[in-house]
Amino acid sequence: MTRTQRVNAALRQVPSWAVYGLGALIPVYYLYLGLTGGLGVEPVNALERALGDLAIKALVVVLAVTPVRRWTGISLVMHRRALGLLAFFYVVCHLLVWALLDVQDFGRVWADIVKRPYISIGMIAFVLLLPVAATSNNLSIRKLGPVRWRRVHMLTYAIGVLGAAHYIMVQKTWEAEPLIYLAVILGLVATRLPALRREFAS
Structure with missing residues (x-):
């Protein structure tokens, strides 16, 4: 058995509940840090x-x-659903901290969504993420059919680009890390362009 096969065998042994459980604990840990002074003098901003x-x-x-998987042979496909739903969970937590702990006023929340471009872009990404998360189950695959289901989940590429744009725009100055994320996401999307063209041409 090759090293890649051993890695894939080990990944298949990891139960989905463990991925969900460990992933869900990360925001809880951050909240604990915020409550105990571990996030500095502005814990809400740091948590957000x-x-x-x-x-x-x-x-x-x-x-x-x-x-x-294509480049290395290492497959996380069996955990992709869990990883995607955790990403959605993190976005929801980020949004709730901003709305409930930072802004604390629905009128101001709506005003910021309308007036601040970086928040508008972030909310567009969140809205696009809703159908992806809602259809991340076997029942939706059966109801929609494989083709329509795949097309819904191709929204993930647009969500990634919009999320990176939001991350860049939220910074007060140009910083390298958000730009690196955007470059990585654009590179990953570029690798999927041939598949996207085939999907929508069929």
């Missing part, structure tokens, strides 16, 4: 940013599943 960072990293991992 930490959850946003976590969300964009999770989206990168989800987008990388197919290219990594």
